[in-house]
């Protein structure tokens with residue numbers, strides 16, 4: 430039975446990823462919808478509605494039905510019996526995300542979190558630092574909001590602080606963790622802030638408002654304002670977070686030289702493009718902002734473009750298969766054998782090596798993703814042996 434453990438582990442990874450995506454779509458979908466709704470409301474024509482405190486309404490048609498949501502400027506005169514709350518979308522996204530991170534990274538810290546060429550540390554230290562990074566990320570953000578989120582030009586001050594803060598956090602992550610983990614962790618840190626905003630500020634604020642109303646008092650509008658401020662931050666975090674989450678499947682970005690700069694530029698592009706769309710919902714189409722966002726996206730694309738391939742004759746000298754086999758034996762087999770077969774790839778026999786030639790070439794020579802985080806210390810000369818082997822078989 431023991432031999433099935435890695436197999437079931439792979440299923441756990443896949444199913445958690447599936448679930449994480451589903452609930453994440455529900456969260457971001459609801460969030461996008463409410464931002465759009467808020468910005469698309471128009472003043473109600475019916476004076477009765479205005480008198481009742483409705484500040485904006487919207488008519489929409491969807492799926493064969495007509496919908497007419499209305500927003501109350503403060504609180505409705507009476508509390509409805511059935512009040513839908515939105516929080517499970519956020520909580521379940523964070524919970525499934527953290528479990529997936531645990532299965533994919535924390536259970537295998539020396540391989541997934543550590544790159545000895547970047548920062549040599551033990552697996553335990555790597556786990557501790559990853560968790561500290563997530564928690565500290567929220568604490569520092571919350572302090573920034575508490576200090577700068579009040580008074581004149583609060584939004585601008587907070588925005589500038591957050592820009593510096595997220596840049597610094599990315600630099601730290603990219604100098605502590607393997608590139609792939611650094612990108613994911615920076616996304617997870619922002620996503621933790623988003624979920625914590627809902628958990629610690631938005632929902633408790635709403636609960637206080639409702640409690641005050643039930644007790645017959647008039648609630649302090651500060652709760653609504655604070656909730657709104659944090660929601661706005663969440664809106665601008667969404668696209669950066671989604672990029673950081675996806676990026677860990679693309680070694681060209683996380684293994685790039687100065688990968689922190691690539692991460693920051695693309696996350697900034699995401700936030701700027703989101704800014705354009707939020708303004709667009711208010712019928713303010715500022716295409717200059719969109720262009721700036723696209724430029725931010727283009728810079729790293731050109732920055733990390735690979736140099737033209739240098740064709741050298743020696744790349745085509747056929748190696749002995751024993752040389753190839755030796756490289757695989759020394760650098761790959763620990764993680765790709767009968768007992769440990771990552772991604773179901775085994776490289777512990779000449780037949781297996783031969784049959785995986787294309788994948789090996791792709792992973793070791795083209796993308797340099799394998800050995801993962803160069804855990805086994807493969808040299809450039811050894812990569813060249815695999816390149817020559819591929820070239821001679823694919824003239």
Ligand code: HEC
Nearest residue numbers: 540760761764771772774788789792793799800801804805
């Ligand atoms: C320290 C462990 C480790 C070492 C050493 C290692 N791998 Fe891997 N390999 C992994 C892991 C983990 C994955 C799954 C990566 C993922 O989920 O994206 C993987 C995946 C792969 C894949 C499948 C990639 C895909 O997505 O289709 C190939 C091919 C591969 N490795 C080849 C190699 C070769 C060739 C070497 C030696 C040069 C090597 N590996 C060394 C851990 C390792």
